[in-house]
Amino acid sequence: MDYLIKNAVAVASTGFSDARDLRIRGGYITELGNALAPTQEDPETVIDASGCVVWPGLVNTHHHLAQSIMKGVPEGLNQDLGGWLSSVPYRFWPKVTPELMYHAARLGLYELIRSGATTCADHHYLYHSTTSSELEDAVWQAAEELGIRMVLCRGSATETGSHEGMIEHKIEPESIDQIIDRLDTTRKKHHQAGPDAMKKLVVAPTSLIHSSSPEGLKAQAQWARENKLRMHSHLLEVDFDEIQAHKRYGQSAIDYAESCGWLGKDVWYAHLVHSDAHAIERLAATQTGIAHCPTSNCRLGSGIAPVILMAEAGVPISLGVDGSASAESGSMLQELNLTWLI
Numbered sequence: 318m319d320y321l322i323k324n325a326v327a328v329a330s331t332g333f334s335d336a337r338d339l340r341i342r343g344g345y346i347t348e349l350g351n352a353l354a355p356t357q358e359d360p361e362t363v364i365d366a367s368g369c370v371v372w373p374g375l376v377n378t379h380h381h382l383a384q385s386i387m388k389g390v391p392e393g394l395n396q397d398l399g400g401w402l403s404s405v406p407y408r409f410w411p412k413v414t415p416e417l418m419y420h421a422a423r424l425g426l427y428e429l430i431r432s433g434a435t436t437c438a439d440h441h442y443l444y445h446s447t448t449s450s451e452l453e454d455a456v457w458q459a460a461e462e463l464g465i466r467m468v469l470c471r472g473s474a475t476e477t478g479s480h481e482g483m484i485e486h487k488i489e490p491e492s493i494d495q496i497i498d499r500l501d502t503t504r505k506k507h508h509q510a511g512p513d514a515m516k517k518l519v520v521a522p523t524s525l526i527h528s529s530s531p532e533g534l535k536a537q538a539q540w541a542r543e544n545k546l547r548m549h550s551h552l553l554e555v556d557f558d559e560i561q562a563h564k565r566y567g568q569s570a571i572d573y574a575e576s577c578g579w580l581g582k583d584v585w586y587a588h589l590v591h592s593d594a595h596a597i598e599r600l601a602a603t604q605t606g607i608a609h610c611p612t613s614n615c616r617l618g619s620g621i622a623p624v625i626l627m628a629e630a631g632v633p634i635s636l637g638v639d640g641s642a643s644a645e646s647g648s649m650l651q652e653l654n655l656t657w658l659i
């Protein structure tokens with residue numbers, strides 16, 4: 318945990334300073350400067366960073382690591398979100414064994430680390446009534462072995478909705494009691510509190526509108542807040558969320574989320590592509606964040622999230638690579654570059 322990094326071309330944090338060297342003690346940067354000398358009394362690993370730029374670890378706020386083994390599936394090409402979900406992730410979901418999940422997680426995490434990420438929020442949603450906890454354990458294990466910070470966003474569905482993979486394989490969804498029981502088991506086994514945590518658990522129903530009930534959402538929000546866990550889901554990736562929210566609940570998707578306790582500074586959503594002025598105002602007022610996933614949104618033709626308007630309104634913005642079955646990549650540099658381009 319103790320390093321002296323020397324001779325970098327530049328050291329970037331919130332800006333660039335003149336410093337070329339930095340010292341790390343017990344996982345923390347303790348000194349920035351030039352011509353820092355190795356300490357005699359306390360040996361540290363010296364790294365020559367000549368020709369390199371040193372920058373902070375990037376934080377990926379939305380992924381589906383299981384999809385790292387579902388790249389380039391021909392049936393998913395030229396499809397929109399609904400068609401692609403049926404043709405790729407939902408079709409293969411029932412075939413993902415714990416062993417496959419472990420290798421998919423390692424592959425996805427390697428790609429992230431190679432692009433400078435040190436934290437990964439994985440929206441892991443492979444749960445049903447008889448699911449094995451080994452699938453989830455495989456993700457925790459892969460992250461632990463590679464030394465990346467893991468934020469496991471525990472997905473769930475209490476309704477099958479239009480999930481053809483579940484219907485075809487006769488998979489029953491979980492009950493809300495089952496979800497909370499299993500969440501609590503994971504919390505006790507893995508979740509660490511505090512800023513130095515390497516493992517965190519997040520409550521993350523897979524979709525607010527299509528596969529959860531208002532009662533289930535309220536119960537999960539209450540449980541999450543009692544246990545000081547953050548909350549995450551998909552929202553407004555395509556305009557179908559807005560249409561369904563009006564049809565099922567007689568209000569906009571963002572108002573429905575708020576009515577279920579699902580806006581707040583402890584909540585962030587993937588996509589939010591179809592946010593109108595009212596949605597942006599509510600997100601900003603409640604400090605609800607976005608995981609902006611431009612590659613996946615472009616690939617599936619979902620659109621471009623209005624992140625410039627969100628930034629002006631004060632919505633917390635972060636970047637996510639989304640699953641590799643839609644992004645065809647798991648690179649934070651790709652997301653940074655595309656965010657800048659569009």
Ligand SMILES: [Zn+2]
Pocket residue numbers: 379380381440551587639640
């Ligand atoms: Zn996603």
